[in-house]
Amino acid sequence: MTGRFAYGLRVHGLDRVTDLMPAPPGDDLPEVTIRQHTGPRPVPEPLDRWRQVRLLADGRHLAVDRRSGTATFHGPPLTPDLLAHPYLAAPAVVVNRWTGRETFHAGTFVRHGRAFAVLGSRTAGKSSLLAALAARDVPVLADDVAVVHDGGVFAGPRCIDLRQPVPGLALPGRTAREGSRTRVSLPPVATHVPLAGWIFLSWGPGPALARLPAADALGRLAAERSWPQLPSDPAVLLTLAALPAWELTRPREWGALEATCRLVESAAEAAAGQPA
CATH class of the missing domain: 3.90.228.20 (Phosphoenolpyruvate Carboxykinase; domain 3)
Structure with a gap:
């Protein structure tokens, strides 16, 4: 099974980021796929146990969807070093809190x-x-x-x-x-x-x-x-x-x-x- 590891998650979409370790074998890790979108930004939504849309400090929006297992950054493209740290922390917090951590x-x-x-x-x-x-x-x-x-x-x-x-x-x-x-x-x-x-x-x-x-x-x-x-x-x-x-x-x-x-x-x- 592919993916990188960080914050207790199997992370997809960042396989070429050298600041992340390879994910360990097994299927017991929550998974999230990191995406980017430069089109229209979503409107921040109230707290929900299936979807979280949050306005970040730099003006970007982050949409985390529990059903699809995706975390999408809306706004100007982010370089791999920024996605690894510090931006990965935001979706990692949401996904981990959803799992009870x-x-x-x-x-x-x-x-x-x-x-x-x-x-x-x-x-x-x-x-x-x-x-x-x-x-x-x-x-x-x-x-x-x-x-x-x-x-x-x-x-x-x-x-x-x-x-x-x-x-x-x-x-x-x-x-x-x-x-x-x-x-x-x-x-x-x-x-x-x-x-x-x-x-x-x-x-x-x-x-x-x-x-x-x-x-x-x-x-x-x-x-x-x-x-x-x-x-x-x-x-x-x-x-x-x-x-x-x-x-x-x-x-x-x-x-x-x-x-x-x-x-x-x-x-x-x-x-x-x-x-x-």
Whole structure:
């Protein structure tokens, strides 16, 4: 069976995109075919369990149809690198939520076979932290969306996009997103890894890491859901909030990045039952 893999889906229509891994064999993955259309754009529709039409931030419209298994971008043509990341995330969220999976605006990395999600706003520094971890040979699962299912999280496209290069990182990069980002390539990883905890990012003095109570983590997770208009199962959120969670505070200084990475790795190793 053909197709590429990202966010727990078998993706068709992007077979030549190098930032996506080949889909694993088997027929247990939800499928979606990515299409583009430059003609008349559809009108955004109310939430429906069979069809979602959404106006994107750049003026394009995305129509996801559950019956046909298609996701169509209406508007100016998108290049393959843009379709892989970040545009694939939008239909992936809809399809996964339709299948009962939960999705968060988060990146994820792996320590000792367990995944940890890094959450924060679009300017919270998730990508730069993940790139710094990747430079330390820490496997990165995804840069943009954490799709959670059956106690684990799925891998995303094999790249991290940076608004500006991170000083001192010896990582291969290339220009992407019409010259607005530096794209760091990532190696293949396992498609699904058990989820072990959450790290919420904030700017401030430090770096410092503080453990969060489950009630605090629950509120933060609810706020970081992708497309919160789509319904979620409260029981799932409660289960996820019971996992270890921390708030990571650090200054907006590149010089603090090394110490920040050490803190993150120490927390992940402690949660995984490994010596720091």
